[in-house]
Amino acid sequence: MANVIDDETIEYVGILAKLELSDEEKDQAKQDMAKMLDYIDQLNELDTTGVEPMSHIFQVENVFREDEVTNGDMREAVLANAPEEKDGMFVVPQTFE
Amino acid sequence: MAKEYETVIGLEVHVELATKTKIFCGCSTAFGGAPNTHTCPVCTGMPGSLPVLNRQVVEYAVAVGLATNCSITQHCKFDRKNYFYPDNPQNYQISQLYLPICRNGYVEIETPEDDGLKRKRIGIHEIHMEEDAGKLIHDDWEGSSLVDYNRSGVPLIEIVSEPDMRNADEVIAYLEKLRTTIQYLGASDCKLQEGSMRADVNISVREMGAAEFGTRTEMKNLNSFHAIMHAIEGERARQIDLIESGEKVVQETRRWDDQKGMSYAMRSKEDAQDYRYFPDPDLVPVYISDEWIARVRANQPELREAKMKRYRESFGIPDYDIRIITDSKHMADLFEETVALGAQPKKVSNWLMVETLRILKEREMDAQDIGFSPKHLAALIALVDQKAITTTVAKEVFEVMFAEDVDPVAYVEEKGLKTVNDESELRRTVEQVIADNPQSVADYRNGKEKAIGFLVGQTMKAMKGKADPTGVNKLLKELL
Numbered sequence A: 001m002a003n004v005i006d007d008e009t010i011e012y013v014g015i016l017a018k019l020e021l022s023d024e025e026k027d028q029a030k031q032d033m034a035k036m037l038d039y040i041d042q043l044n045e046l047d048t049t050g051v052e053p054m055s056h057i058f059q060v061e062n063v064f065r066e067d068e069v070t071n072g073d074m075r076e077a078v079l080a081n082a083p084e085e086k087d088g089m090f091v092v093p094q095t096f097e
Numbered sequence B: 001m002a003k004e005y006e007t008v009i010g011l012e013v014h015v016e017l018a019t020k021t022k023i024f025c026g027c028s029t030a031f032g033g034a035p036n037t038h039t040c041p042v043c044t045g046m047p048g049s050l051p052v053l054n055r056q057v058v059e060y061a062v063a064v065g066l067a068t069n070c071s072i073t074q075h076c077k078f079d080r081k082n083y084f085y086p087d088n089p090q091n092y093q094i095s096q097l098y099l100p101i102c103r104n105g106y107v108e109i110e111t112p113e114d115d116g117l118k119r120k121r122i123g124i125h126e127i128h129m130e131e132d133a134g135k136l137i138h139d140d141w142e143g144s145s146l147v148d149y150n151r152s153g154v155p156l157i158e159i160v161s162e163p164d165m166r167n168a169d170e171v172i173a174y175l176e177k178l179r180t181t182i183q184y185l186g187a188s189d190c191k192l193q194e195g196s197m198r199a200d201v202n203i204s205v206r207e208m209g210a211a212e213f214g215t216r217t218e219m220k221n222l223n224s225f226h227a228i229m230h231a232i233e234g235e236r237a238r239q240i241d242l243i244e245s246g247e248k249v250v251q252e253t254r255r256w257d258d259q260k261g262m263s264y265a266m267r268s269k270e271d272a273q274d275y276r277y278f279p280d281p282d283l284v285p286v287y288i289s290d291e292w293i294a295r296v297r298a299n300q301p302e303l304r305e306a307k308m309k310r311y312r313e314s315f316g317i318p319d320y321d322i323r324i325i326t327d328s329k330h331m332a333d334l335f336e337e338t339v340a341l342g343a344q345p346k347k348v349s350n351w352l353m354v355e356t357l358r359i360l361k362e363r364e365m366d367a368q369d370i371g372f373s374p375k376h377l378a379a380l381i382a383l384v385d386q387k388a389i390t391t392t393v394a395k396e397v398f399e400v401m402f403a404e405d406v407d408p409v410a411y412v413e414e415k416g417l418k419t420v421n422d423e424s425e426l427r428r429t430v431e432q433v434i435a436d437n438p439q440s441v442a443d444y445r446n447g448k449e450k451a452i453g454f455l456v457g458q459t460m461k462a463m464k465g466k467a468d469p470t471g472v473n474k475l476l477k478e479l480l
């Protein structure tokens, strides 16, 4: 493997993803990420001069909805899987601004 | 010698678009629904749900871009901005980073200067489309937060200016310019207090004449022009103090507390400002053709500058009136429709400039909330023109009309407010007033011309305002 992921990087990525990894998991993740970056390096060998960047795999554009209300009140269904609810709202741990 | 500093200000303005539905689903954007009753799997980020773009959002964004002299990005797309916060159920906000829909625009602002107006161009870096977040309600008692996703997925445009402003006056002028333009387009009602227009202010200071910008901070939670002005003054002073005491300004987001008149550095979700943007694979690219742009351009309504010019040319009312009337699209429409019904422009303008503005101010209302119809204002003006009612009575009727949009003709009839043209009744009243006020009568006869004013007033009072003051004046002189 050409790419090496250092401890600092895996720590930072873990924080961003809100993941708490064990030491074994961190080692495994480092290997996986290094492999991914190797693959990207391989793709980068291709000469893409003059090729338009692609943002979507389908050759489709302009899929729209008209501005008309089509949904009614589905609160009960939306809240059905909430771990906790109160007064028709989701309950989450206290957040601070 | 004390150093002189220049403030450098750029704005990020979020505007909630006036669509009936959310940006990516068919949920209503109406205000005031019970919590989570305007939600679905898409706007609550349920796995497997698919967003579909609301065409009207693109139309409004292009309209605002054209009105602010932007170039339209004909091939544009959406990106995901990743962060974790409970108001954001998908753990990413759908926004535009790489190809925002509008770029490189500007608006012209005017600020008062010495004995005239200074014109200045404020650059617009870009305008992008994105979705709003849900609302968190903090339950201090339980130590938890409650989430309502009714606002989640409401369409926004974010207008990012260049750092072209140098003081609070320019910032306010810029915001007012954006507000009137967007209101005229019908793309949003732009109410700061209600949050349909929100401004984040980026501020830095530098020594006068310096080429480099200083370190900037971003100020949030500014929901009135008053708060914006104070926050700018406060932050300028805070940064100058830091620099002069040899400390460094830290690039950070700060929250303005308008009650206390100071700001605090925000923590938590801003800790790691790494949003790892990437193209949203659920949404296909948007192609805005030349024809589409031409169609939006052709449908643009008359904007404020063009309207002001036309008013100057065709209505013969003072520039001051024109500025105030055209400040609100709603008031301008009201003016034009009343004039179209045959009322004289200057008279319509007077009702708007004097009585309407007075009541709006008293009740802390916005011009957009004026509820009376042009038909009724025209009818009221006609009643005065025909001398069917006096101006005193007209003002009373107007109060009722303003509150309930009553038909003035029917109201005057029903309440018996017509001017008394019965000569004998008027004569009897005047005679009574003369008899009751011997001192004023004596004063007038001794050459104190002004005393007659008091007697006219007494007569009008006795007639409950239903007499023509000129007629009363004439009759008094005759009888004295």
Ligand SMILES: [Zn+2]
Residues within 6 Å of the ligand: A071, B022, B025, B026, B027, B038, B039, B040, B041, B042, B043, B044, B153
């Ligand atoms: Zn929805």
